[in-house]
Amino acid sequence: MRLTSKGRYAVSAMVDLNKQQNGPVTLAAISERQFISLSYLEQLFRCLRESGLVKSVRGPGGGYLLAKTAKDISIAEIIRAVNEPVRTTMCENGVRGCHRGNRCDTHQLWESLGQHIYRFLDAVSLEQVCAKDAVLDHIELGNVEDYLSSRTLPEGSVKIEAIS
Amino acid sequence: MRLTSKGRYAVSAMVDLNKQQNGPVTLAAISERQFISLSYLEQLFRCLRESGLVKSVRGPGGGYLLAKTAKDISIAEIIRAVNEPVRTTMCENGVRGCHRGNRCDTHQLWESLGQHIYRFLDAVSLEQVCAKDAVLDHIELGNVEDYLSSRTLPEGSVKIEAIS
DNA sequence: TATAAAGCCGACTATTTTAGTCAAGTATAA
DNA sequence: TTATACTTGACTAAAATAGTCGGCTTTATA
Structure with a gap:
C-alpha cells in the first residue's frame, strides 16, 4: 500500500460520492467540487469500479x-x-532477497509497520470519515511485540515500498 | 516522515554500526557489508551526524x-x-489549504495515520531491532478514536506526503 | 613533515514514480 | 439521432528519489 496523493484523491472522491444522495453522480460534478481533473478521475474510477x-x-x-x-x-x-x-517481496523471493547486509534484520520491522498501517486504515470506514463525530468503538491496533512475533500477513497485505 | 528505501538504508546502516564493538566504524566497511554505495552512505551519515x-x-x-x-x-x-x-501543511497554511473540496474531511484521517506511524516507529529502538528476541513491554499505540479527537501533533511530527 | 586514511561537502545526473492529458471510442436516455 | 457520460489506452510532464563525482579537510603515524 502506498500513501500518495493518488490515494487521497480517491478517498476525497469517495467521500464526495457518499455525500450525494440523489442517484448517480457524474465525474464532472465531483471534478468541480473536489478540484480534481476529470481525466484523472476517470482513471481513478476505473480502478474503483x-x-x-x-x-x-x-x-x-x-x-x-x-x-x-x-x-x-x-x-x-x-x-x-x-x-x-502489491508485490510481496518476501525473504524467499527473488535474487535480491534478505541475504544481503542487515536487510533481514530490518525486514520484519518494515513488515510489521505495514501491518500496522493496514490495520489502521482497514478499521476506518468511509462512513466514519464522512461522519467524524460518530462515537467509535475502541479498536486495538497492535503493539510493538507484533513485530517480533508476527510471521504471516493477510493476503494482499500492506507494502510501504519495495521491501527486500 | 517518508517511508522510502533511503530510510531503510539508514536503518540498516545504523544496525550495522551498532553491531560493531571495536571503535570507530568506517563507511567503507559498512558499504561492503550492507551493499550500499560509499557515496550514498556519506550522504546519509551527514544527515545522521x-x-x-x-x-x-x-x-x-x-x-x-x-x-x-x-x-x-x-x-x-x-x-x-x-x-x-517536515513541511507541516496544516489547514491554515498556504493558499492550497483545506478549503477546497473534501480535503478537510480527510485531513484529519491522514494526520491521525501519520501520528499512528510515528508512534509505532518511535516506540521501536535501534536496540530492539538489533536484538529481536528480546521481550518487550506491551505498548499501547492508539486507536481509531484518535483520529476523531486528536488535534495537536508533536513538534516535527509525521508526514505521509504533502497533506493538504 | 609527508603521506595516506578517512570524513566532509556541493553539485551534478539518472531513474523511477506520480500526476495529469489527450484522443478516440461505446452505451443509452430522451 | 443526438447529447451525455462512461471506457480505454497511450502519451507527456513534473517531481521525487536514488545514486555519482570530484575535490576538499582533518589527522594518525611513519
Whole structure:
C-alpha cells in the first residue's frame, strides 16, 4: 500500500460520492467540487469500479454509485484500489532477497509497520470519515511485540515500498 | 516522515554500526557489508551526524560511532534524520489549504495515520531491532478514536506526503 | 613533515514514480 | 439521432528519489 496523493484523491472522491444522495453522480460534478481533473478521475474510477467499490450507470443521467454501503467500505480498500497490486517481496523471493547486509534484520520491522498501517486504515470506514463525530468503538491496533512475533500477513497485505 | 528505501538504508546502516564493538566504524566497511554505495552512505551519515545520532572521528583509524546508546535511538529518529524537514501543511497554511473540496474531511484521517506511524516507529529502538528476541513491554499505540479527537501533533511530527 | 586514511561537502545526473492529458471510442436516455 | 457520460489506452510532464563525482579537510603515524 502506498500513501500518495493518488490515494487521497480517491478517498476525497469517495467521500464526495457518499455525500450525494440523489442517484448517480457524474465525474464532472465531483471534478468541480473536489478540484480534481476529470481525466484523472476517470482513471481513478476505473480502478474503483474494477475493485467493486463503485458501479457505473452509462448514458445521460448516468454516473457513479457506491457499490456497497459506506459502512462496508474501508479506507484501506479505496487506497489499495487505486494503487498497483502489491508485490510481496518476501525473504524467499527473488535474487535480491534478505541475504544481503542487515536487510533481514530490518525486514520484519518494515513488515510489521505495514501491518500496522493496514490495520489502521482497514478499521476506518468511509462512513466514519464522512461522519467524524460518530462515537467509535475502541479498536486495538497492535503493539510493538507484533513485530517480533508476527510471521504471516493477510493476503494482499500492506507494502510501504519495495521491501527486500 | 517518508517511508522510502533511503530510510531503510539508514536503518540498516545504523544496525550495522551498532553491531560493531571495536571503535570507530568506517563507511567503507559498512558499504561492503550492507551493499550500499560509499557515496550514498556519506550522504546519509551527514544527515545522521547533523541530527546527533552518530559522531565522527576523522583521519586514519577514524569512522563513525553512535552518539547515544542504541536503546535511546528510535527508528523514527533515524528515518526523520535522512529525510527532508517536515513541511507541516496544516489547514491554515498556504493558499492550497483545506478549503477546497473534501480535503478537510480527510485531513484529519491522514494526520491521525501519520501520528499512528510515528508512534509505532518511535516506540521501536535501534536496540530492539538489533536484538529481536528480546521481550518487550506491551505498548499501547492508539486507536481509531484518535483520529476523531486528536488535534495537536508533536513538534516535527509525521508526514505521509504533502497533506493538504 | 609527508603521506595516506578517512570524513566532509556541493553539485551534478539518472531513474523511477506520480500526476495529469489527450484522443478516440461505446452505451443509452430522451 | 443526438447529447451525455462512461471506457480505454497511450502519451507527456513534473517531481521525487536514488545514486555519482570530484575535490576538499582533518589527522594518525611513519
